[in-house]
Amino acid sequence: MSQADGNAPATSVPPRDGDPEITAEVVADHGLSESEYEKVLAIMGRTPTFTELGVFSAMWSEHCGYKNSKRLLSTLPTKAPWVIQGPGENAGVIDVGDGYALAFKIESHNHPSAVEPYQGAATGVGGILRDIFTMGARPVAVLDSLRFGDLDSGRVRYLFSGVVSGVGDYGNCIGVPNIGGEVAFDRGYEGNPIVNAMCLGLMKHDELITASASGTGSPIMAVGARTGRDGIHGATFASEELSEDSDESSRPQVQVGDPFTEKLLLEASLELISSGAISGIQDMGAAGITSSASEMAGRGGSGIEMEMTDVPIREVGMTPYEILLSESQERMLVVAHVGQEAEVHRILEKWELEAAVIGRVTDDGMFRVMENGKVVADIPALPLTDGCPTYEREGVESAEIKALREMDLSEHLIPGGDLSKSFLLLIGSPNVASKQWIYHQYDTTVRTATAVRPGGDSGVIRIRGTNRAVAATTDCNGRFVYLEPRTGAMAAVAEAARNLVCVGATPTAITNNLNFGNPLKAHIYYQLREAVQGMSEACSAFETPVTGGNVSLFNETDGQAIYPTPVIGMVGVIDDVSKIMRQPFQKAGDDIVLLGVNTGEIGGSEYLYVTADLVAGVPPSVDLDGERMLQRAVLKMIDQEVLNSAHDCSEGGLASALAECALGNGEEPFGLEASLDEDLRPVVSLFGESHGRIIASCDPAKTDEVLRIAGIHAVPAKRLGTVCEAESGFSLNVRDGVVSCSMTDIARAYFDAIPNIMNTSSDSGA
Amino acid sequence: MKVAVVTFPGSNCDYDLYKAVQQVGGDPTFVWHRERGLSEYDAVLLPGGFSYGDYLRAGAIARMSPIMEDVVPFANAGGPVLGICNGFQILCEAGLLPGALVRNDILRFASHDVILRVERTDTLFASDYTAGQTLRIPIAHGEGNYEADRATLEVLETQGRIIFRYVDAQGEPSDDANPNGSWHNIAGITNEGGNVLGMMPHPERAMEELLGSTDGIGLFTSMMSGLPAAT
Numbered sequence: 001m002s003q004a005d006g007n008a009p010a011t012s013v014p015p016r017d018g019d020p021e022i023t024a025e026v027v028a029d030h031g032l033s034e035s036e037y038e039k040v041l042a043i044m045g046r047t048p049t050f051t052e053l054g055v056f057s058a059m060w061s062e063h064c065g066y067k068n069s070k071r072l073l074s075t076l077p078t079k080a081p082w083v084i085q086g087p088g089e090n091a092g093v094i095d096v097g098d099g100y101a102l103a104f105k106i107e108s109h110n111h112p113s114a115v116e117p118y119q120g121a122a123t124g125v126g127g128i129l130r131d132i133f134t135m136g137a138r139p140v141a142v143l144d145s146l147r148f149g150d151l152d153s154g155r156v157r158y159l160f161s162g163v164v165s166g167v168g169d170y171g172n173c174i175g176v177p178n179i180g181g182e183v184a185f186d187r188g189y190e191g192n193p194i195v196n197a198m199c200l201g202l203m204k205h206d207e208l209i210t211a212s213a214s215g216t217g218s219p220i221m222a223v224g225a226r227t228g229r230d231g232i233h234g235a236t237f238a239s240e241e242l243s244e245d246s247d248e249s250s251r252p253q254v255q256v257g258d259p260f261t262e263k264l265l266l267e268a269s270l271e272l273i274s275s276g277a278i279s280g281i282q283d284m285g286a287a288g289i290t291s292s293a294s295e296m297a298g299r300g301g302s303g304i305e306m307e308m309t310d311v312p313i314r315e316v317g318m319t320p321y322e323i324l325l326s327e328s329q330e331r332m333l334v335v336a337h338v339g340q341e342a343e344v345h346r347i348l349e350k351w352e353l354e355a356a357v358i359g360r361v362t363d364d365g366m367f368r369v370m371e372n373g374k375v376v377a378d379i380p381a382l383p384l385t386d387g388c389p390t391y392e393r394e395g396v397e398s399a400e401i402k403a404l405r406e407m408d409l410s411e412h413l414i415p416g417g418d419l420s421k422s423f424l425l426l427i428g429s430p431n432v433a434s435k436q437w438i439y440h441q442y443d444t445t446v447r448t449a450t451a452v453r454p455g456g457d458s459g460v461i462r463i464r465g466t467n468r469a470v471a472a473t474t475d476c477n478g479r480f481v482y483l484e485p486r487t488g489a490m491a492a493v494a495e496a497a498r499n500l501v502c503v504g505a506t507p508t509a510i511t512n513n514l515n516f517g518n519p520l521k522a523h524i525y526y527q528l529r530e531a532v533q534g535m536s537e538a539c540s541a542f543e544t545p546v547t548g549g550n551v552s553l554f555n556e557t558d559g560q561a562i563y564p565t566p567v568i569g570m571v572g573v574i575d576d577v578s579k580i581m582r583q584p585f586q587k588a589g590d591d592i593v594l595l596g597v598n599t600g601e602i603g604g605s606e607y608l609y610v611t612a613d614l615v616a617g618v619p620p621s622v623d624l625d626g627e628r629m630l631q632r633a634v635l636k637m638i639d640q641e642v643l644n645s646a647h648d649c650s651e652g653g654l655a656s657a658l659a660e661c662a663l664g665n666g667e668e669p670f671g672l673e674a675s676l677d678e679d680l681r682p683v684v685s686l687f688g689e690s691h692g693r694i695i696a697s698c699d700p701a702k703t704d705e706v707l708r709i710a711g712i713h714a715v716p717a718k719r720l721g722t723v724c725e726a727e728s729g730f731s732l733n734v735r736d737g738v739v740s741c742s743m744t745d746i747a748r749a750y751f752d753a754i755p756n757i758m759n760t761s762s763d764s765g766a
Numbered sequence: 767m768k769v770a771v772v773t774f775p776g777s778n779c780d781y782d783l784y785k786a787v788q789q790v791g792g793d794p795t796f797v798w799h800r801e802r803g804l805s806e807y808d809a810v811l812l813p814g815g816f817s818y819g820d821y822l823r824a825g826a827i828a829r830m831s832p833i834m835e836d837v838v839p840f841a842n843a844g845g846p847v848l849g850i851c852n853g854f855q856i857l858c859e860a861g862l863l864p865g866a867l868v869r870n871d872i873l874r875f876a877s878h879d880v881i882l883r884v885e886r887t888d889t890l891f892a893s894d895y896t897a898g899q900t901l902r903i904p905i906a907h908g909e910g911n912y913e914a915d916r917a918t919l920e921v922l923e924t925q926g927r928i929i930f931r932y933v934d935a936q937g938e939p940s941d942d943a944n945p946n947g948s949w950h951n952i953a954g955i956t957n958e959g960g961n962v963l964g965m966m967p968h969p970e971r972a973m974e975e976l977l978g979s980t981d982g983i984g985l986f987t988s989m990m991s992g993l994p995a996a997t
Contacts, residue, residue, distance in 0.1 A: 168875050172906065173816040175778020260776050260819025352775060441875045443906040445971045445978075446814075448782045453978075462976060464785075577976055667935075 009044050009366070010378040016371070019050035019321070026050075030057035036389055043383045051321045051369065051377045055384065058287035058325055059294060062553050065388030068519040069551045072392075072532040076546040077539050082508060083547060088299075090131040090211055090282065091201070092547020094509050096573050098466040101205050103137035106145070106198040106474065106513045106569040108552035112255070113195040117162030121195050122170040122257040123329055128199040129174060130283035133266050134332065136209040136273045137201025140449060141461050142171045144181040144197050145474040145513070145567045149190030151430055151757045156185075159193050161758060166257075167197065168441040173259035174266065177450050178442035179459025181474050185430045186609065188478060191557025196513040196550075198569040200472055202463060209273050211282035211292075212299035213335045213361045218279065220293065220304060220359040221344060223272075223332040224265045226314035227289070231255035231327025261330040261353070268351040269332060275347060277340035284331040290324045292333040293359075294367045298385035305368040306359030308376070320369055320376045335361060393519060395526030405483045405603065407616040412608060413681050422611060423655050423739045424749045426687060429610045432652035433753035434666070455665060456583050457502035457648050460574065469574040471505035477651070477689075478563030479604040480619035485527045489534035489566050490622040494691055495650060496570035497542050501631045502646040502694060504581040504638040505572030507542055512549035512568055517561025519553050527564035528553075535566060541624040542631070544570060579638055584664030585672075586644040590723040591703045592661075592674055596630055596693035597716040598654070599623075600680050606651045607687035620690045626715075627692050633713035634694055640709070642702040647695045653687040655732055655739055657695050659746050662723070662730060666751050669743050674721025675733035682737030697723055767993045770797045770807040772837070774828045779814035779851065779970065786970035787811070790986040799831040808993045809846040810837055812853030814906075814968060824867065824909045825855035834860055846890055846989060847962045851907055854954075854964030863957055863964045864922070865914030870907070871947025877906040879978065880945055880967060882953050883933040886926050889956065890992040891963045894984040900937055901930075901981035903967040905945055910966040912948035912955075919949055930954035930965055 020026055027037045030053055040048055040056050048056065062068055078086040084101055085093035091105035109124025125142060132139045144167045149156040171178055176199070213220070272278050280300070282292040289311070297304040308320040314328075334355070336344050341357060348355040362368070367384055369377035426432055439454035451469055452460035458473040475496040481488030497507040512535065517524040539546055549569075555562045574580060585592075602608065603617025637643050649657040654676070662670045678685045698706050703719055710717035721732075726743040769787045771794050773780045780796060787794040794811075797804070804810055817828035828834070834856075841847045841862050849857040857863045870876050879902050884895040895901070914922070922928055930953040934943035939951035946966070954965030969982030 165874070169908075172875060172877075172908075173776070173778075173819060175815060258819070260816060260821065263776055263778065263816070263819075436878075440878050443875075443877050445877070445904045445968070446778060446782065446906060448785065448971050448973070448977060451976050580976075 009380065010375055011046065013049050013375050013378060015049060016376055022047055022050065022053060027053065030054065031061060032057055036060060039389055043380060043387060049376060051324065052379055054321045054325050055290050055377055055379060058290050059384050060388045062551065063286050064291050066551055067388050067390050068393065068553060069514060069528065070390040072529055075532065076536050078545050078547065080543060080545045083545055085547065087546065087548045090134050092509065092511055093135060093208060094547065096470055097468055099204055100463055101203050101208060102470055102571060103132050103135040103201040103203065104199065104511055104571055105131050105548050106196050106511045106567065107131065107550040108513050108515060109195045110192060110515060110552050110555055113163055113193055117159045118166040119256050121163040121166030123255045124195055124197045125167055125170040126257045126259065126262050126329055127283065127285050128197045129176065129262065129266065130285065132199045132201035133269050134211060134281045134283050135201065136207040137203040138270060139176045139199050139201045140447060141179045141200040141459060141472065142176050142197060143179060143459060143472055143474050143569065146183040147189040147194035147478065147565065148185050150185055150187050156190065157758065163193065163195055164438050164441055170257055170259045172443040174263045175446045177444050177446050178439060178454060179444065179450055179461060179472065180454045183435060183438060184478065186479065188482065188563040191560060192555045192562045194515050194562065194565055196567050198474055198511065200461065200470065200571065207273065209281060211296050212280050213296035213302050213304060214300040215279060215338065216361055216363045218338055218361040219336045219341055219357045220306060220361065221334045221336055221355050222311055222358045223334050223348060223355045224353055225258065225261050225328055225330040226312045227323055227326045227331065228314040228328045229318065229322055229326060232322055232325045255327050255329050257329050264351040264353055265330050265332060268348055268353055271347050272334065272344060275343060277343040278334050278336050280335040282333050284333055286327065288324065288326045289333065294381050294384050296333065296335065297367060297381040303362035303364045303366040303381055304359060305362050307370045309372055310356055310358045312354055312356050320371045324369065393525040394522050395529045396522040397526050398523035401482065404616040405618055409602065409617045412612045413602065413683050419682060419686065419737045420739050420741050424741060424745060426607060426610055426652050427656050427659055427746065428749035428753040429606060430754055431606050432656050434751045436751065437754040437758060451577060451580055452503055452582065457499040458505060460503050460580055462577050467576055469577050469580065471500050471503050471572045471574060472569065473499040474567055474569045475499060476565050476567045478565040479615050481531055481566060482563040482615065483604050483619045485530035485564055486534035487619055487622055489531035490538040490624065491620065491691055492566060492568045493535055493538035493542065494622050494627045495648065496568045497544065497627065497631055498648040498694060500570060500572035501634045502581060502583065502648050504579050505574045506635060507544050507570055507572045509547050510539060510544050510568050510570045512546060512566055514551045515555055515562060515565040515567065516553050517556045524561055531564055531566045538624060541628060579641065581638050581643060581646045583647040583661060584645060585661050585670045585697050585723045588670060588723050588725045590644055590697040591700045592672060592720045592723060593696045593698060593703065593706055593717055594693060594720050595634065595696060595710055595715055595717045598678055598680060598685060598688055599690045600684055600688065601690060602684050602688040605687060605689045607653065607683060622691055629713045630692055630694065630715050633710050633715045637706055637709050642705045643696050643698050645697045649693040649695060650689060653689050655686040658732060659730065659750065661695055661697065662743065663747055663750060666747055669726040669747060671724040671726045671728040671730055671743050672721060673724055673728065673731050676720055677735055682734050685734040686739060767792050767808045767990060768806060769794045770804055770810045771795065772797050772799060772810065772812050772833055774799045774817035774831060776817045776819055777813045777815035779968065782970045783811050783813045786973050786986055789973055790983065790990050792990055797833060799833045802832055802836055804836045804840045809989060810840055812849040812856050814851030814853060817852055817856065825852060825859040828856045829859040838862065841962050844959060844961050846993065848891065849964045850968055850970065851966055854966055855909065857962060857964045862962050863955060864918045865912055867909050868911045868913050869909050870911050875908040876945045879903065880905050881933050881935065881943065882930040882967060883937055885928050885931055889929060889960050890989060891985055892929055892988050893992060894988040900933060902972065902979040903969055903982055904971045905967045907966055910946040912952040914949065922955055925958065927956045928952055929956055929963060
């Protein structure tokens with residue numbers, strides 16, 4: 001606790017002309033509960049002004065204050081020798097070797113995207129980019145993790161195409177390559193799409209800067225775009241459920257992005273940081289000036305005093321309340337060193353941007369706001385940021401979901417149907433099918449560093465001037481988490497790690513995005529608690545600490561919650577770029593080897609969703625020790641250069657994963673001849689989604705060595721068959737069944753699925 | 767050889783172009799769009815990106831930048847000028863190349879590798895290629911659909927000013943191989959003097975095996991060998 005605690009707010013601040021009176025209704029409209037409001041009264045020692053109430057409302061929203069998740073999040077592992085900056089800053093930072101550090105973070109823009117998909121998604125990318133470059137790192141890659149309802153709905157197609165354009169246009173314009181991500185379609189996301197964006201930035205260790213305000217008298221400057229009325233109370237909006245009315249009435253709370261200004265801001269910010277003229281910089285993101293200023297004061301143990309009439313605004317007649325809570329995009333709050341204002345102005349002018357001194361750092365620990373010299377808000381900074389009430393709630397599993405998990409699935413597993421037909425149906429399902437339609441709208445090669453583009457298991461960015469690269473992936477199967485939250489969250493971490501290992505990267509750390517429903521409901525809080533627990537166990541087992549992330553709760557429409565979706569954004573390091581491994585088969589005649597074993601669960605699988613319209617059953621179990629040994633074994637094989645390809649098994653099971661290896665990007669497909677003698681029903685063998693499995697290919701002369709390395713690590717491994725020319729087709733035998741198709745049919749089903757859906761109809765938001 | 771890489775507000779391939787020039791032994795310098803004077807340079811490159819956010823029209827605002835008052839006479843005096851992607855759009859807007867680049871016919875941004883056929887090699891920008899050679903080069907643009915009136919297209923064809931065309935795996939300029947609807951599958955053209963080249967694909971992104979292709983190197987080495995050596 002700082003010395004500032006002793007300071008008290010001004011005992012009397014006269015109400016501003018025109019501001020509403022503070023009534024119980026006004027307090028409730030600001031999303032504060034009675035007990036929370038009592039806490040405000042205790043901190044203030046008097047009734048807050050309307051402006052002060054707005055500030056508390058934003059800072060104590062779930063989005064800024066994490067009030068329903070903070071206690072759970074505190075149980076996550078956050079430390080490792082390579083972690084330079086853990087949770088609490090704009091982004092996490094890890095050491096990646098050769099003097100380089102990697103800043104990375106994931107963030108959600110679910111609510112805005114549900115209302116205005118293009119701008120909602122675009123500003124989501126804009127926000128996460130700013131979180132990275134305010135650490136002093138240059139953004140080098142973006143990933144996007146998206147979820148929508150089923151594509152047979154016109155509105156879903158409208159949301160999907162709008163979000164993809166928004167993600168693409170923003171990143172394309174800035175010139176940051178998109179290197180991967182994921183997308184899922186399931187009716188569980190019908191009303192509430194999930195739009196999470198992750199960004200990676202590279203810097204030298206000594207370029208790191210943090211967002212804290214220190215040095216009494218230091219000028220505080222608003223930099224970049226002007227402040228308007230857009231996005232006022234966005235943070236509070238993001239912390240409520242959506243309803244049918246949200247579309248129209250919430251539009252004003254969605255911000256509008258200007259990537260061109262952001263590009264200038266990026267260059268100007270990096271130049272400001274390297275100039276040494278500033279001591280702190282923070283994005284004015286959620287809750288705008290309010291959160292950036294109070295958080296910087298809170299971290300610096302200092303106070304802040306700002307004059308609202310000095311803030312450059314783009315609309316006349318804005319009140320202090322509106323200026324403080326605006327979420328206009330492409331703005332930064334900068335703390336300059338005393339006397340360096342002119343240098344800040346010089347740099348900003350070069351980039352054709354504005355900067356204005358709007359206040360100064362004080363030593364009294366107060367967050368004080370003036371209008372024409374008159375105090376309109378006077379709040380102790382530390383209680384505002386750290387005093388947000390936190391809750392541990394009751395969590396109880398939903399009986400309905402439990403029943404789904406325990407459902408008897410045997411009637412859906414009877415062979416009898418044509419397995420080849422089921423297979424084509426499955427790989428033509430948008431969840432399994434090629435996502436080229438999406439990432440062909442994203443610039444993936446700008447900055448000339450993308451060694452593995454989207455479509456692989458992980459994206460890879462080489463670090464110029466070194467022999468190293470960083471890899472990144474985002475993963476989560478919401479169905480698994482829905483059916484069994486703890487296992488599902490573990491599975492998300494395990495899959496992310498496998499995806500990294502498949503390109504040859506050692507998993508290093510994660511950022512997470514917890515997308516859940518309303519935590520005030522016991523069954524949702526149960527999902528949140530269990531998922532965090534599962535994530536914690538898996539992160540500990542893999543030594544991939546959590547360095548930050550984002551919480552998005554209240555993802556419900558008309559009372560219907562999304563699947564609990566704790567998205568894992570994991571990063572890894574590759575020491576030698578010449579050993580980067582890829583997913584497609586490389587050569588006819590190579591052996592195909594399966595590492596790991598099918599544990600026989602088919603619950604929550606894409607097969608059940610596609611063929612029986614079911615999300616039910618026990619999701620595949622996760623063996624953390626087994627996963628860890630599998631990771632080690634595969635990394636060893638890649639290091640010893642005995643593999644020609646590697647690919648994780650996930651949605652659509654073994655058969656789909658094999659097809660993906662054979663197809664590659666479609667330009668030079670292979671065929672295959674393989675068989676697998678497992679004591680399982682054919683559909684479970686072919687389409688079950690057991691974790692802990694990787695398909696590798698290798699020169700037949702290396703197969704013994706591959707099996708030997710697997711053996712040393714106690715990883716089950718067996719040769720499945722041979723890579724053939726495409727003309728030979730795809731032939732996969734299992735006990736009591738076979739999938740036999742031409743590669744042309746497979747390619748058509750796989751590559752044409754999403755384009756056929758998206759190119760045939762025009763859709764609107766109506 | 768001294769090469770100016772002009773940076774406009776919103777350029778984002780300037781760094782990639784700088785590195786490509788360096789890789790083939792050139793001596794690149796970033797020139798900010800508000801600077802003036804290009805007389806000390808042997809060649810001028812206009813990089814890709816979104817100058818001025820592509821607001822109004824791609825390249826429409828950048829072509830009014832102060833530096834363009836020097837680029838135009840530099841080009842008219844026979845100085846080599848290469849515009850890639852947004853640079854191509856700016857060259858068309860500035861009237862240094864004929865025609866215009868309009869929205870892709872698929873109405874979406876298009877980002878993937880394409881195959882280009884080298885249509886002629888007796889030019890400053892393609893002398894290190896062989897005629898008919900096919901190149902794998904990435905594209906990344908929303909407005910790369912090359913359009914011109916019939917007479918202009920006729921002139922471009924008869925004067926042999928189409929240097930690169932989009933082709934399929936068999937080397938044919940088919941509709942399927944055309945990523946954006948460009949007339950005559952045009953990917954890159956020169957001015958009448960042959961000293962100004964505009965192209966939508968990004969050869970500067972095809973300089974290393976690690977990143978997927980080395981087919982762009984030839985363009986930069988061609989330029990280098992056609993220009994005065996470093997002093």
